[in-house]
Amino acid sequence: xxxxxxxxxxxxxxxxxxxxxxxxxxxxxxxxxxxxxxxxxxxxxxxxxxxxxxxxxxxxxxxxxxxxxxxxxxxxxxxxxxxxxxxxxxxxxxxxxxxxxxxxxxxxxxxxxxxxxxxxxxxxxxxxxxxxxxxxxxxxxxxxxxxxxxxxxxxxxxxxxxxxxxxxxxxxxxxxxxxxxxxxxxxxxxxxxxxxxxxxxxxxxxxxxxxxxxxxxxxxxxxxxxxxxxxxxxxxxxxxxxxxxxxxxxxxxxxxxxxxxxxxxxxxxxxxxxxxxxxxxxxxxxxxxxxxxxxxxxxxxxxxxxxxxxxx
Amino acid sequence: xxxxxxxxxxxxxxxxxxxxxxxxxxxxxxxxxxxxxxxxxxxxxxxxxxxxxxxxxxxxxxxxxxxxxxxxxxxxxxxxxxxxxxxxxxxxxxxxxxxxxxxxxxxxxxxxxxxxxxxxxxxxxxxxxxxxxxxxxxxxxxxxxxxxxxxxxxxxxxxxxxxxxxxxxxxxxxxxxxxxxxxxxxxxxxxxxxxxxxxxxxxxxxxxxxxxxxxxxxxxxxxxxxxxxxxxxxxxxxxxxxxxxxxxxxxxxxxxxxxxxxxxxxxxxxxxxxxxxxxxxxxxxxxxxxxxxxxxxxxxxxxxxxxx
Numbered sequence: 001x002x003x004x005x006x007x008x009x010x011x012x013x014x015x016x017x018x019x020x021x022x023x024x025x026x027x028x029x030x031x032x033x034x035x036x037x038x039x040x041x042x043x044x045x046x047x048x049x050x051x052x053x054x055x056x057x058x059x060x061x062x063x064x065x066x067x068x069x070x071x072x073x074x075x076x077x078x079x080x081x082x083x084x085x086x087x088x089x090x091x092x093x094x095x096x097x098x099x100x101x102x103x104x105x106x107x108x109x110x111x112x113x114x115x116x117x118x119x120x121x122x123x124x125x126x127x128x129x130x131x132x133x134x135x136x137x138x139x140x141x142x143x144x145x146x147x148x149x150x151x152x153x154x155x156x157x158x159x160x161x162x163x164x165x166x167x168x169x170x171x172x173x174x175x176x177x178x179x180x181x182x183x184x185x186x187x188x189x190x191x192x193x194x195x196x197x198x199x200x201x202x203x204x205x206x207x208x209x210x211x212x213x214x215x216x217x218x219x220x221x222x223x224x225x226x227x228x229x230x231x232x233x234x235x236x237x238x239x240x241x242x243x244x245x246x247x248x249x250x251x252x253x254x255x256x257x258x259x260x261x262x263x264x265x266x267x268x269x270x271x272x273x274x275x276x277x278x279x280x281x282x283x284x285x286x287x288x289x290x291x292x293x294x295x296x297x298x299x300x301x302x303x304x305x306x307x308x309x310x311x312x
Numbered sequence: 313x314x315x316x317x318x319x320x321x322x323x324x325x326x327x328x329x330x331x332x333x334x335x336x337x338x339x340x341x342x343x344x345x346x347x348x349x350x351x352x353x354x355x356x357x358x359x360x361x362x363x364x365x366x367x368x369x370x371x372x373x374x375x376x377x378x379x380x381x382x383x384x385x386x387x388x389x390x391x392x393x394x395x396x397x398x399x400x401x402x403x404x405x406x407x408x409x410x411x412x413x414x415x416x417x418x419x420x421x422x423x424x425x426x427x428x429x430x431x432x433x434x435x436x437x438x439x440x441x442x443x444x445x446x447x448x449x450x451x452x453x454x455x456x457x458x459x460x461x462x463x464x465x466x467x468x469x470x471x472x473x474x475x476x477x478x479x480x481x482x483x484x485x486x487x488x489x490x491x492x493x494x495x496x497x498x499x500x501x502x503x504x505x506x507x508x509x510x511x512x513x514x515x516x517x518x519x520x521x522x523x524x525x526x527x528x529x530x531x532x533x534x535x536x537x538x539x540x541x542x543x544x545x546x547x548x549x550x551x552x553x554x555x556x557x558x559x560x561x562x563x564x565x566x567x568x569x570x571x572x573x574x575x576x577x578x579x580x581x582x583x584x585x586x587x588x589x590x591x592x593x594x595x596x597x598x599x600x601x602x603x604x605x606x607x608x609x610x611x612x613x614x615x616x617x618x619x620x
Binding site for chain 1: 382385386388389390391394419420421423424426427428429430431432434435494497498501502507510511512514515516517518519520521522523524525526528529530532533536567568569570571572573574576577578579580581582
């Protein structure tokens with residue numbers, strides 16, 4: 001256990017060093033090595049990329065908490081904008097919202113649903129006439145495919161229970177953090193950067209909340225924590241097909257040394273961060289790989305027809 | 313509809329701000345008006361303030377956080393190597409020892425956060441050195457300030473609050489810091505010029521938000537389990553005090569509102585260095601404040617005095 005953790009940390013440390021050595025050039029080339037071949041990404045390209053991800057998150061949480069897509073809320077959030085056509089959302093047959101039994105988890109779902117909806121509205125507003133419509137989304141086959149890939153089983157329904165909802169949420173939140181973190185360096189406008197940093201923080205609040213809730217519900221059994229480790233490993237592999245670096249850490253217990261030269265204080269990894277305790281960062285190409293399940297044409301899993309906008 | 317109009321108004325004012333960026337920055341410098349929440353980062357550093365000055369500002373805050381969590385986790389503070397040459401002293405409550413965690417299960421959270429904050433201290437020290445600067449040593453820190461802070465917040469009538477005495481009190485102590493860290497890094501993001509440093513700061517911002525969320529979730533979760541909202545109420549009294557000292561930028565913690573963010577757009581709050589200084593010095597009152605509260609001799613570095 002300790003050996004495995006040490007090895008993983010070593011990998012992270014060495015990858016971090018490698019990344020710092022390569023510096024900006026490497027990051028820029030990684031960014032442009034995906035399907036996003038635009039010579040120069042504008043702030044609007046980056047914001048539209050974020051908008052696609054926010055559509056996905058907003059639909060997931062609003063369906064989980066309220067049982068409807070965001071365009072069917074009492075105060076609807078438009079999904080077709082600027083004369084565009086919105087894709088549909090694929091759901092399981094006879095879909096209903098999560099049958100929450102724990103009022104705390106129900107409240108978390110509702111809060112997150114509202115906040116992700118506000119992110120959609122904010123980005124649409126910030127982008128104005130440049131905003132893209134919602135692409136086709138899949139919240140049914142996607143989870144089954146990912147579960148299979150992660151070795152969780154042939155099927156996974158995040159709308160089935162409190163625990164499964166939290167695991168479904170887990171799939172998204174840390175990814176949101178790494179996406180905004182990776183995008184920060186590509187944003188030109190200081191005001192846009194400030195807003196993106198503020199959304200990054202909220203995604204990290206959500207991620208911290210979800211991890212803390214999963215840890216509480218797991219209550220030391222390791223069942224749910226084990227699922228988070230499988231999901232984190234899968235995300236890391238999709239973002240880094242060669243297997244290194246490892247840029248994702250699931251819920252587990254590690255030993256930390258704190259203020260001693262060596263020590264064994266047990267810590268819960270409720271923070272998804274590197275060996276310097278800095279949140280991981282991913283390029284748009286890496287994010288695309290995660291949300292489309294590594295499909296070569298970047299069409300698959302959550303985005304069966306790809307994303308809308310320049311970065312796709 | 314009201315909300316949409318508000319958003320449009322905000323978007324328009326943002327464009328106006330962008331158009332007049334230089335002027336707006338000049339106004340900030342001259343008048344030091346408080347910034348609006350939400351957008352954040354749209355400011356320009358005062359002349360002569362470098363990335364290293366901002367990193368050193370952050371380093372002071374990380375020393376404070378690291379000391380708090382290390383004492384909570386181990387009963388001891390930073391090693392002399394981590395505190396830096398010429399480090400100040402840290403004042404702690406008498407008979408300090410690790411928090412008696414009992415069956416709370418919070419120790420593993422405290423240990424994780426403590427290690428993160430130590431890592432932040434070490435990382436920022438190295439980042440400043442790599443960037444050709446000199447990291448400041450730990451300033452004098454006073455961890456007994458929680459007691460008068462609790463009186464100022466209306467939590468107690470006498471200065472007796474000690475965050476190291478129980479798991480619940482620890483959550484309140486942690487609550488005092490984490491959201492402030494988020495707003496401080498958010499505010500700093502717009503001031504940094506070096507893209508690599510900005511990327512690191514954004515990553516630390518993310519980690520502070522993970523911490524803040526865990527503390528807030530534990531507070532409401534524990535309260536629900538025990539059917540006792542006492543510590544949530546106390547946290548909100550702390551929040552109200554931070555709001556008074558730090559230009560608002562707070563939301564009430566409830567079961568249905570864990571994230572601290574602007575309710576119009578769900579974007580985390582942002583604070584200027586002045587607003588952060590007022591909070592950690594524990595005093596309102598405009599320009600010229602140079603020390604107090606958690607930092608009895610002030611911060612080390614260039615950003616130490618409030619300009620507004």
